[in-house]
Amino acid sequence: MQSFVRGRKARTVAMCILALICGPASFLWAQGLPLSLDDAVRFALEKDPSVQSASWDWLAASAKADAAKWGQLPSLSFGAGYQRLSDLPPMSLEMANPFYPLGPSQINFQFPASLDNVTTLALNMEYPVFAGFRIQEAVALAQLQAQSRLVGIEIVKRSLVFEVRRAYWEAVRATYNFQTLQKNLELMKSGSQLTAQQVAQGSATRADQLAADMRYNQADIDLGDAASQQARAYLTLASLIGNASIPLELSSQSPDSRPSLILTSRPADPDASDIRPPLVESDLVSKALAGRPETRLSSLSIQIAEHGVKQAQAGLYPTVTLLGNYTFADPNPRVPFQTDPTIFTGTWALGVQLGYDIGGLPANLAECTAQTQALKKTQADAQKQRTTVILDVRTCIISLERTWRDITLTQGNVEQAEENLRVVQQRLSAGTANDLDVLTAQFNLLRANFAVTNRQIDARIASADLARAIALDQVR
Secondary structure (H helix, E strand, O other), X not given: XXXXXXXXXXXXXXXXXXXXXXXXXXXXXXXXXXXOHHHXXXXXXXXXXXXXXXXXXXXXXXXXXXXXXXXXXXXXXXXXXXXXXXXXXXXXXXXXXXXXXXXXXXXXXXXXXXXXXXXXXXXXXXXXXXXXXXXXXXXXXXXXHHHHHHHHHHHHHHHHHHHHXXXXXXXXXXXXXXXXXXXXXXXXXXXXXXXXXXXXXOOOOHHHHHHHHHHHHHHHHHHHHHHHHXXXXXXXXXXXXXXXXXXXXXXXXXXXXXXOEXXXXXXXXXXXXXXXXXXXXXXXXXXXXXXXXXXHHHHHHHHHHHHHHHHHHHHHOOEEEEEEEEEEEEOOOOOOXXXXXXXXXXXXXXXXXXXXXXXXXXXXXXXXXXXXHHHHHHHXXXXXXXXXXXXXXXXXXXXXXXXXXXXXXXXXXXXXHHHHHHHHHHHHHHOOOOHHHHHHHHHHHHHHHHHHHHHHHHHHHHHHHHHHHOOOOOOO
């Protein structure tokens, strides 16, 4: 009868343990802020400083592109000036009459006194009709730079999404690990108590008691390590999602206290972004090469280098500039003998200027060579980037397939652990096993369930990594 009671008690303990391990994550803590995986990603994209920095960088590049476009318009400048001149008396000039004796032998020219105040208003226009395609290439380069900054935002966001997902699942793993080791500590405590009872009854030795106590102490140490790992995992997740959902201020809270978040997403939950075998490698590689921002950034870099070559070649061409001027002044330097200080006179000028930098020709040729070599380097880097993307995708595929294979194998261990527990419970009822054997079987089942959860988390991280590698998610 006593063996039957002990067996029923052991079955009750086993059912409680399974309920704690297989139950929803919302039961892991009594209090806390619920946080799903999608919410964590959304908070990070909204609050992460790296995304904001990349966005400001793109806005600055876009403004520079607009400034380059406005540079295609003619340059107009307005100037106004005033001068006070010293007084000059009237002057006269005498010269021989070349037509004498048809007139007097000497001719007198009388010049009036100069004006003391000079006021000038001028409007100047300069337009490079042909500048060796410098302006067009500058506009193209500025636009490509803005596009590259926009792609840079996508790179930062995709990397952040993966980091948040990995940190989220690592926090889930740390939570399950802490819960498992907490139950392990309870089991080791029960084992130590049972051993103490057996020592008192004479069915166990003092060495058995010391071994049980050592297992309990080790379980306590493992639980402390798990608590520290859990705290670090939550701190990492909090640093990624920012203070939108969890404060990061320093406090007097104990490191072993319960986290202030409830991670509601579970490893076994279906997810739209989850990728599962079978996987077609060629399709995934093609999708990555077409959608990865890194490959698009490499293409933009090649275009930038090509325009850099054209801009360097602009120095080999002559420049043709259209010049214009309108001056409204008193006195106007082009109008002689102005005596009325109230009369402003307007004059205009229009011309064309041709220029060629002969002395800078060797430097321009060297610059063309340098830009051509830079283009070849950029093309080689683009090819290297394609190889890196292909290797990244294939590595992620291998990792994901391996994790799913491990899940299948570890699930078989759960069935075996359940069967072992059932057999031990029957042996306990028959009197051929003791309570310590039942506790050991219960812990083995607990560990087998955590192994499955651990492999499921590995699969979710590997799936998120493959989603990053093939640019599966639509980031905004």
